[in-house]
Amino acid sequence: xxxxxxxxxxxxxxxxxxxxxxxxxxxxxxxxxxxxxxxxxxxxxxxxxxxxxxxxxxxxxxxxxxxxxxxxxxxxxxxxxxxxxxxxxxxxxxxxxxxxxxxxxxxxxxxxxxxxxxxxxxxxxxxxxxxxxxxxxxxxxxxxxxxxxxxxxxxxxxxxxxxxxxxxxxxxxxxxxxxxxxxxxxxxxx
Ligand code: 5GP
Numbered sequence: 725x726x727x728x729x730x731x732x733x734x735x736x737x738x739x740x741x742x743x744x745x746x747x748x749x750x751x752x753x754x755x756x757x758x759x760x761x762x763x764x765x766x767x768x769x770x771x772x773x774x775x776x777x778x779x780x781x782x783x784x785x786x787x788x789x790x791x792x793x794x795x796x797x798x799x800x801x802x803x804x805x806x807x808x809x810x811x812x813x814x815x816x817x818x819x820x821x822x823x824x825x826x827x828x829x830x831x832x833x834x835x836x837x838x839x840x841x842x843x844x845x846x847x848x849x850x851x852x853x854x855x856x857x858x859x860x861x862x863x864x865x866x867x868x869x870x871x872x873x874x875x876x877x878x879x880x881x882x883x884x885x886x887x888x889x890x891x892x893x894x895x896x897x898x899x900x901x902x903x904x905x906x907x908x909x910x911x912x913x914x
Pocket of ligand 1: 745746855885
């Protein structure tokens with residue numbers, strides 16, 4: 725997606741530990757016009773698959789999932805990272821190791837919002853080592869639902885997440901694929 729690649733080159737900043745900072749359009753301030761184009765692109769890439777719900781993880785996935793859902797006319801469910809009184813007791817759970825926070829946490833989705841009739845599209849901002857997506861995939865499987873695809877805004881192809889999902893025969897589509905981000909320089913994979 726050329727518009728996204730252009731924006732990454734203009735506004736992305738490479739930080740220590742292979743982290744790409746894109747917080748002026750994706751991770752803190754949100755460029756809704758760009759996210760709307762991202763939503764349209766995902767809707768095109770995953771058209772006609774009978775998707776019934778979009779699943780993401782709080783917080784950065786929510787805006788992307790919402791604008792995709794607006795095109796697909798299905799609900800968004802986001803996995804919660806903390807237990808709260810607002811959350812039903814009966815949940816599908818999975819453990820996720822966070823690449824950026826260097827910690828493991830439990831993510832949860834109420835059983836009310838995912839079941840065996842669902843065809844699920846997972847959407848997230850980044851794919852790095854694949855932990856977030858593997859955790860979400862586990863929630864879909866535990867619910868007996870069908871995972872029909874994973875849509876990623878920025879895939880760091882030099883980390884192992886993409887190959888983990890491809891080995892598991894997941895229908896993975898990434899809008900920008902980074903081959904490397906060495907020495908402050910971003911190189912795209914295609
Ligand atoms: P994974 O679980 O695939 O290792 O990492 C994915 C999650 O880590 C994403 O949801 C994202 O929040 C965060 N993440 C991983 N790499 C980066 C990065 O380079 N930049 C930013 N901003 N977030 C990242």
